[in-house]
Amino acid sequence: MIVVNTLTKRFGARTAVNSVSFQAWPGEVFGLLGENGAGKTTTLRMIATVLSPDEGDVYVNGRSVRREGDLVRHQLGLLTADAGLYARLSARENVEYFGQLWGLDKKTIRKRTEEIFVLLELENVGEHPVGTFSKGMKQKVCLARTFVHNPAVLLLDEPSNGLDVSSSNAVGDFILREKAAGKTIVFSSHNMGEVEKLCDKVAIIHHGELIAQGSIEGLKVDYSARFEDAFLRLVGARK
Amino acid sequence: MNMRDVWVIFKKEMTDNLRDRWYMFYTLALPPLMVLLVFAATALENTPHHTDAVAGEGSIPVVVEGASEGTSLVAFLKQQQVFTVIAVEDGEEALLRRLAQVGLTIPAGFEAIVKEEGTSSLIVRYIVADQKGALLGERLASAIGDYAETIVFGRLAGRGIDPALLRPVVIEIEPTGPSDVTASLANILPMLLVVWGAGAVHVAVDLTAGEKERGTLELLLTAPVARLSLVVGKYLAVVCASVFSQWLSLIAFLVGVVLQTHFMYGSANFPLPLVNLLGILAGTLFMATPLAALQIALSLPRRSVREAQALQAPFGIGAILLWMLLQNYTLGNTPAYMFFIPVVNNLLLNKELLMGVLTPVHILTTFLTCALAAALALRFAARRFSEEPVLFRQ
Numbered sequence: 224m225i226v227v228n229t230l231t232k233r234f235g236a237r238t239a240v241n242s243v244s245f246q247a248w249p250g251e252v253f254g255l256l257g258e259n260g261a262g263k264t265t266t267l268r269m270i271a272t273v274l275s276p277d278e279g280d281v282y283v284n285g286r287s288v289r290r291e292g293d294l295v296r297h298q299l300g301l302l303t304a305d306a307g308l309y310a311r312l313s314a315r316e317n318v319e320y321f322g323q324l325w326g327l328d329k330k331t332i333r334k335r336t337e338e339i340f341v342l343l344e345l346e347n348v349g350e351h352p353v354g355t356f357s358k359g360m361k362q363k364v365c366l367a368r369t370f371v372h373n374p375a376v377l378l379l380d381e382p383s384n385g386l387d388v389s390s391s392n393a394v395g396d397f398i399l400r401e402k403a404a405g406k407t408i409v410f411s412s413h414n415m416g417e418v419e420k421l422c423d424k425v426a427i428i429h430h431g432e433l434i435a436q437g438s439i440e441g442l443k444v445d446y447s448a449r450f451e452d453a454f455l456r457l458v459g460a461r462k
Numbered sequence: 463m464n465m466r467d468v469w470v471i472f473k474k475e476m477t478d479n480l481r482d483r484w485y486m487f488y489t490l491a492l493p494p495l496m497v498l499l500v501f502a503a504t505a506l507e508n509t510p511h512h513t514d515a516v517a518g519e520g521s522i523p524v525v526v527e528g529a530s531e532g533t534s535l536v537a538f539l540k541q542q543q544v545f546t547v548i549a550v551e552d553g554e555e556a557l558l559r560r561l562a563q564v565g566l567t568i569p570a571g572f573e574a575i576v577k578e579e580g581t582s583s584l585i586v587r588y589i590v591a592d593q594k595g596a597l598l599g600e601r602l603a604s605a606i607g608d609y610a611e612t613i614v615f616g617r618l619a620g621r622g623i624d625p626a627l628l629r630p631v632v633i634e635i636e637p638t639g640p641s642d643v644t645a646s647l648a649n650i651l652p653m654l655l656v657v658w659g660a661g662a663v664h665v666a667v668d669l670t671a672g673e674k675e676r677g678t679l680e681l682l683l684t685a686p687v688a689r690l691s692l693v694v695g696k697y698l699a700v701v702c703a704s705v706f707s708q709w710l711s712l713i714a715f716l717v718g719v720v721l722q723t724h725f726m727y728g729s730a731n732f733p734l735p736l737v738n739l740l741g742i743l744a745g746t747l748f749m750a751t752p753l754a755a756l757q758i759a760l761s762l763p764r765r766s767v768r769e770a771q772a773l774q775a776p777f778g779i780g781a782i783l784l785w786m787l788l789q790n791y792t793l794g795n796t797p798a799y800m801f802f803i804p805v806v807n808n809l810l811l812n813k814e815l816l817m818g819v820l821t822p823v824h825i826l827t828t829f830l831t832c833a834l835a836a837a838l839a840l841r842f843a844a845r846r847f848s849e850e851p852v853l854f855r856q
Contacts, residue, residue, distance in 0.1 A: 296686040307677030324685040
């Protein structure tokens with residue numbers, strides 16, 4: 224479970240995230256929506272302990288990111304929009320490296336990697352250097368790397384950005400499978416169709432502030448509109 | 463710091479580096495290749511023709527203007543079996559046409575003046591920028607000096623005076639210490655080791671700014687790994703790159719020296735005692751430890767590999783300036799405090815080792831100060847790995 228409590232982050236004079244609060248539960252995909260520069264990535268980075276909050280705190284399964292960063296990191300898997308890979312290493316080596324960094328033993332890493340590669344249809348290219356991969360295949364490797372240590376909490380920042388339909392579907396299916404396994408998933412995307420398909424609840428951030436949150440159906444009812452129109456109306460009203 | 467994490471990171475970085483063809487080429491292959499090429503070019507330049515000319519075992523062509531005016535001198539030069547006299551009308555023009563690298567102008571009436579016990583002057587010429595020509599000019603001037611001495615001896619003998627009176631003191635110059643080859647090594651090799659050692663900066667750049675550019679750094683920071691472990695794992699990979707680069711280039715350099723001495727002097731003795739060579743090989747670690755830590759600390763704040771690569775120039779120029787600065791310090795006149803300055807002390811220590819000197823206190827000081835400098839720079843680098851503006855500078 225993730226509890227985000229009045230989270231604030233400033234970069235100099237600019238407030239990137241201003242007193243944002245929400246909660247995401249196990250077995251739930253929580254969508255973080257907003258335009259470019261709204262503060263979604265900064266929020267995810269604070270949850271992932273990469274950035275430290277100026278005010279407020281985040282609790283991941285009861286552990287504070289401010290005081291217990293190491294314990295929080297053990298439970299997290301982060302996939303960022305521009306996540307890179309080591310081009311000269313094979314897909315398997317990329318994934319196994321992160322498994323080792325998360326303290327898994329060799330046997331567990333091998334087993335997890337095999338399972339994930341089968342799920343993501345990477346088993347035939349596991350030994351190839353990822354520098355030779357297409358964008359979709361690279362994103363699958365990134366996903367495998369995020370999941371290798373079987374984290375309880377997943378933070379996915381635009382995981383299907385720039386992917387073709389088939390790769391995007393594979394990513395979506397994987398997220399749903401993890402949700403069914405009881406993982407807490409916070410997910411950000413620009414793709415409203417994908418958000419509607421995957422998310423149970425959403426929070427809309429605009430200029431660093433939380434302007435709405437709730438279930439997708441609830442937002443549709445509140446604004447008597449399709450989800451995408453509701454989003455545009457909310458964001459447009461603040462411009 | 464967790465040693466298991468350090469090992470995992472180090473192992474990954476080494477694997478990644480060793481699969482990088484450019485890294486292999488520029489860091490490990492190119493420096494030794496260039497060293498060997500330089501030696502090959504020098505060896506070709508020192509073919510038996512040129513070498514023997516300097517050593518006095520062959521024939522040095524000399525263009526002589528006014529050869530008919532100094533027949534006894536020309537005959538003397540021919541007797542030396544070193545010089546080949548080429549009589550020309552215009553000595554200066556003949557030199558410019560490269561008929562020879564050295565020339566002699568004998569003035570009109572030279573022979574008669576000498577016979578009449580008068581004084582005449584001769585002109586030895588060579589092309590200004592031609593170092594070998596200058597060397598040959600000195601050799602010709604020395605031979606002419608011998609000729610002048612025989613004339614003086616003849617004149618004294620004619621007056622019944624023992625020519626030995628002119629030589630109350632006979633000077634014998636005996637250079638002591640290491641051989642010429644070793645002394646040359648001591649002059650140039652320490653600087654080259656700094657250049658080769660500093661060359662690993664692009665590995666440091668790849669492991670820091672490169673991680674940022676690839677987007678992998680953020681993922682690394684979410685791993686439950688202490689920042690110090692992360693820095694030390696990367697640091698060790700840079701140290702290895704620096705040490706390997708120095709070792710390979712050093713070996714190529716020494717092979718080159720052996721081959722060159724073989725070509726020049728017909729013998730191929732190894733120019734260094736084994737213990738000194740081992741000392742220098744171990745000293746590469748002293749060099750690499752503070753440099754690698756500094757390179758990591760400086761590369762990290764850079765936004766891209768391209769920006770970080772600008773660091774290569776100051777490291778290269780710094781090595782050369784350092785070497786120039788230290789040219790004035792020879793054995794025995796180096797102030798003690800210089801052995802407390804990291805990298806500088808390594809340079810001086812290598813110089814000592816190459817000159818066959820082993821000073822335990824200098825070795826100890828160099829080791830301790832380099833280790834201390836590396837620890838401080840690492841601490842600094844680890845702290846930078848925790849600074850958000852450094853990690854996420856846009």
